[in-house]
Amino acid sequence: MRLRRKPWITEAMKELQDEYVYFDGLAEKKGHWQEIFPEKRLCLEIGCGKGRFIVGMAELHPEKAFIGVESQHDIAYYPARKAKEANLDNVKVIYGNAEHLEEWFEPGEIKEIYLNFSDPWPKARHARRRLTHRNFLEKYARLLGTGGHLRFKTDNRILFDFSVEEFKAFGVEIIALSYDLHNSEYENEVQTEYEKRFSALGTPINFCEIVFK
Numbered sequence: 001m002r003l004r005r006k007p008w009i010t011e012a013m014k015e016l017q018d019e020y021v022y023f024d025g026l027a028e029k030k031g032h033w034q035e036i037f038p039e040k041r042l043c044l045e046i047g048c049g050k051g052r053f054i055v056g057m058a059e060l061h062p063e064k065a066f067i068g069v070e071s072q073h074d075i076a077y078y079p080a081r082k083a084k085e086a087n088l089d090n091v092k093v094i095y096g097n098a099e100h101l102e103e104w105f106e107p108g109e110i111k112e113i114y115l116n117f118s119d120p121w122p123k124a125r126h127a128r129r130r131l132t133h134r135n136f137l138e139k140y141a142r143l144l145g146t147g148g149h150l151r152f153k154t155d156n157r158i159l160f161d162f163s164v165e166e167f168k169a170f171g172v173e174i175i176a177l178s179y180d181l182h183n184s185e186y187e188n189e190v191q192t193e194y195e196k197r198f199s200a201l202g203t204p205i206n207f208c209e210i211v212f213k
């Protein structure tokens with residue numbers, strides 16, 4: 001479904017283009033991200049929504065750069081605006097679909113991937129759209145290379161169980177797993193928009209961290 005764009009967001013996005021958000025010319029960036037963020041460790045959040053996570057993480061970690069990928073035009077504007085308001089030089093947003101990751105990044109160019117509250121796509125016939133489906137894991141493995149980390153949080157237990165099975169089948173090392181992140185030993189530096197909403201309702205948050213071999 002193609003969502004209708006809000007005209008004011010289209011205009012506001014143009015003002016943030018290149019400084020905070022990219023929506024074309026991405027193939028030219030492939031292999032050059034480290035030049036955009038010299039000496040920073042490159043991290044990607046796929047499906048970044050309105051950007052609470054990447055902006056919060058970028059503030060806490062000036063030694064890292066956070067690139068958010070968001071496929072909905074009118075949502076992708078918000079993380080870019082937040083990054084500008086916070087005057088951050090270590091955040092960029094890509095308005096695009098993660099299907100195209102390998103057109104934008106060279107193998108090994110990214111060091112950490114974050115998936116937060118990914119769309120569950122509950123129907124079996126849509127399983128390939130889940131961002132933890134093995135087809136996506138193949139892309140992530142190439143982008144990250146050996147030793148790359150992926151951290152995944154979700155309120156959705158069905159998606160979580162599916163994802164853990166995909167991780168096992170793919171042969172990654174699972175180094176952390178919790179069905180209740182907020183009451184676990186694991187660090188959780190920044191809560192996402194969805195995480196705040198679900199945890200306020202008392203929903204436990206599932207968490208898994210994997211390392212690609």
Ligand SMILES: C[S@@+](CC[C@H](N)C(=O)[O-])C[C@H]1O[C@@H](n2cnc3c(N)ncnc32)[C@H](O)[C@@H]1O
Binds near residue numbers: 048071072075097
């Ligand atoms: C449920 S929201 C979660 C947003 C945010 N990560 C959070 O935790 O608050 C999922 C977001 O992922 C985006 N998304 C889903 N599939 C995507 C894809 N293939 N590529 C890029 N973004 C995607 C959606 O547009 C949506 O904004």
